Amino acid sequence: MSKREVDDFSGVETTGHEWDGIRELDNPMPRWWLWTFMACIVWAFGYVIFYPAVPLLTEATPGVLGYSSRAELHKEVAEVRASRAGLIAKIENMPLEDIRQDVDLLQFANNGGRAAYAVNCVQCHGSGATGSPGYPNLNDDDWIWGGELEAIQTTLQHGIRYAVDDDTRFSEMPAFGRDGLLDRAQIGAVSQHVLQLAGQPHDAAQAAAGQQLYADNCAACHGDKGLGDRELGAPNISDAIWLYGDSATEIARQIHAPRHGVMPAWGGRLDPVTIKQLTIYIHSLGGGE
Numbered sequence: 118m119s120k121r122e123v124d125d126f127s128g129v130e131t132t133g134h135e136w137d138g139i140r141e142l143d144n145p146m147p148r149w150w151l152w153t154f155m156a157c158i159v160w161a162f163g164y165v166i167f168y169p170a171v172p173l174l175t176e177a178t179p180g181v182l183g184y185s186s187r188a189e190l191h192k193e194v195a196e197v198r199a200s201r202a203g204l205i206a207k208i209e210n211m212p213l214e215d216i217r218q219d220v221d222l223l224q225f226a227n228n229g230g231r232a233a234y235a236v237n238c239v240q241c242h243g244s245g246a247t248g249s250p251g252y253p254n255l256n257d258d259d260w261i262w263g264g265e266l267e268a269i270q271t272t273l274q275h276g277i278r279y280a281v282d283d284d285t286r287f288s289e290m291p292a293f294g295r296d297g298l299l300d301r302a303q304i305g306a307v308s309q310h311v312l313q314l315a316g317q318p319h320d321a322a323q324a325a326a327g328q329q330l331y332a333d334n335c336a337a338c339h340g341d342k343g344l345g346d347r348e349l350g351a352p353n354i355s356d357a358i359w360l361y362g363d364s365a366t367e368i369a370r371q372i373h374a375p376r377h378g379v380m381p382a383w384g385g386r387l388d389p390v391t392i393k394q395l396t397i398y399i400h401s402l403g404g405g406e
Contacts, residue, residue: 121133121143122140124140124142127142129142129143129144130142130143131143165178165180166180166181167180167181167182167184168180168182168184169184169185201225204221204222204225205390207219207222208222208225208226208390208393208394209389209390209393213266213267213270213393213396213397214266216393216397217266217397217400223397226393226394226397226398227394227397227398227401229390229391229394229398230391230394230395230396230397230398230399230401231398233387233391233394233395233398234246234395234398234399237383237386237387237395238395241380242254242255246399246402250360250361250362251360251361251376251378252360252378253360254358254404255399255402255404256402256403256404257358257403257404258404258406259352259353259356259358259404260347260404260406261288261345261347261350261351261352262277262286262347262350263347263406264400264404264405264406265405265406266396266397266400266405268347269396269399269400269405270392270393270396271286272286272380273383273384273392273395273396273399274382274383274384274392275382275384276379276380276381276382276383277378277379277380278377278378278379278380279379279380279381279382281382281385282382282384282385285382286350287350288349288350288351288377289375289377290338290351290371290375290377291375292373292374292375293307293334293372293373294372294373294374295373295374298334299330299334299372303327303330304369304372304373305323305327305365305369306323306324306326306327306330307327307330307331307334307335307369307372308327308365308368308369308372309323309324309326309327309365310323310324310325310327310328310330310331311327311331311343311354311368312324312365312368314342314343314354314355315343315354315355315356315357316355316357317357317363319365338351339351339352339353339354342355343355359371360378361376383395
């Protein structure tokens with residue numbers, strides 16, 4: 118057996134291995150590290166024996182203790198539901214306005230509604246409920262179907278133009294341009310009159326030309342002054358809050374071939390208590406009436 122060399126710089130024996138002139142020192146692992154490594158191996162074997170660990174085809178080995186994190190989760194969820202049962206029962210049986218008058222119930226309903234909104238509504242109305250083109254802003258006071266508690270609840274339950282629900286909110290504006298009811302020049306004139314009704318910059322001569330056209334074709338639903346009609350689902354067009362844009366071009370486009378948004382009927386997807394909580398939360402955003 119050949120004698121090992123000792124590195125001159127470190128004073129440590131080498132293993133005898135050498136690569137490109139680089140020799141490997143024979144430094145042993147620290148004892149504390151080796152004992153820790155051994156302890157981890159022992160602990161791992163113990164864990165496999167006592168806890169669920171080894172994956173099988175449909176489940177894992179259960180372990181001799183029978184521990185289940187899923188069972189713990191179900192237990193915690195059941196405890197939370199039991200602690201909320203009283204408040205949920207009150208919300209289920211109380212009128213919406215009475216819920217608003219109860220400080221504890223109002224806070225609970227708002228928290229539940231906020232959570233339900235984040236899961237079901239944020240995709241269209243935005244995280245701040247400010248909406249976007251085609252999706253209403255829920256913070257303002259412009260409501261096509263009404264901003265009272267009962268009106269919001271009905272809209273949530275039955276949706277808007279949701280064909281599956283027989284009681285859905287429904288309104289449909291004629292396609293004045295696409296169906297040949299008005300020509301391009303007439304639509305331009307009506308658009309200028311709508312801008313005039315809203316107090317926005319407009320072409321006075323065009324607006325005057327569009328006044329009679331508006332009276333003949335639009336006033337039956339939107340009213341002489343453009344205030345709308347919630348019974349018909351006709352929006353107020355005099356407040357400069359437009360769902361599909363506020364320029365003359367966008368207004369003309371909506372008159373030519375109107376877009377009609379659809380909202381699901383949440384009554385078939387969410388339980389009555391969650392619908393009430395959503396109603397309270399949306400009403401509290403600032404635009405509720």
